[in-house]
Amino acid sequence: MQTSFGFAxxxxxxxxxxxxxVLMGVPPLLVRRPVGQLVKSIISGRTQDAVSLAAYDRLVATFGGPGRLAVAEPAAVARVIADVTFxxxxxxxxxxxxxxxxxGPLGFDLDxxxxxxxxxxxxxxxxLPGVGRKVAASTLNASTLAMPVMIVDxxxxxxxxxxxxxxxxxxIRDASETxxxxxxDWTGVDFLHFHMATKRLGQTICRPEAPLCDACPLAGICPGALVANRTSH
Structure with missing residues (x-):
């Protein structure tokens, strides 16, 4: 069977x-209301989790909520989140x-x-400005909405x-939809756990350069690992 993108x-x-x-010992994510998760997701791209989380906490401490962010000067917001990328x-x-x-029609209540x-x-x-599939999926899945959609970073x-x-x-859109x-039949929690596991795998083992295929739980069924093993012998 093939997907609409031509892959099995x-x-x-x-x-x-x-x-x-892979998720053993990983603490559960803090679940936010959708608008909070939206803001957190917008500032988190290409930034280490600890850095974006601290930046989000500073935003909340400084501005209090989405109403004040809506009337804030972008330069003032940038100063608060200065250590995130871009x-x-x-x-x-x-x-x-x-x-x-x-x-808009919903205001800040995205429930x-x-x-x-x-x-x-x-x-x-x-x-919305700055919102692509990754941020949209994160807002729906990793928030209190817990909707069944795959977050792909x-x-x-x-x-x-x-x-x-x-x-x-x-x-990212192709992968999320696939x-x-x-x-x-998966729940939102199922998708969130799979996102967390694959993200951690990508951060620690399936790295951009020199992936540690020998340590990967998926090595026996991963085409990339199988090719790497054949070429290394």
Missing amino acids: VPDVARWAALLAP ADDKAAYVVGAMKALKA PLGGWPLDEALAFLET GHVLRVLQRLGTVGPRGD VTGAMP
Whole structure:
């Protein structure tokens, strides 16, 4: 069976079972309301988790909530999150997204998105400044909404590319839609745990350069690892 992208439907359930040990000792994520998770996700791209989390906490301490962010000067927001990558751009996105929400049909209360069809909820969020599929999926899945959609960042995308889920040119949207579509019975928590496991794998083992295939729980079924093993002998 092929996906709409031309690749075999992934055996996500098997991968998730094999990756379960990767999450041992990893503390659970703090679950935020959707608007808080939206802001956190906007500032977290290409930034270490500890750095983006500290920056988010400073935003909350400084501005208190989305209403004040909507009327803040982007330069003031950038000063608060100065240690994240592309701080100026992200500050402009945060302010722009909060302004758009304030003027929109839901305001800052994004809870109703939980009752929308998934594709409509994603599309709504993706109209906001700085919001692509990764941020939209994170807002819906990693928040109190816990909607069943796969969050894909750069680490997760690399793992899924090496597993053959998407091709080398496949992007975050392709990977998210493929994994989400492959697991129609999964809950939001199932998707969040799989995201966390694949992200950690990408950070620690399935690295961009010199991946540690011998230490990978998926090495026996990963096309990338099998090719690496053949070429090394």
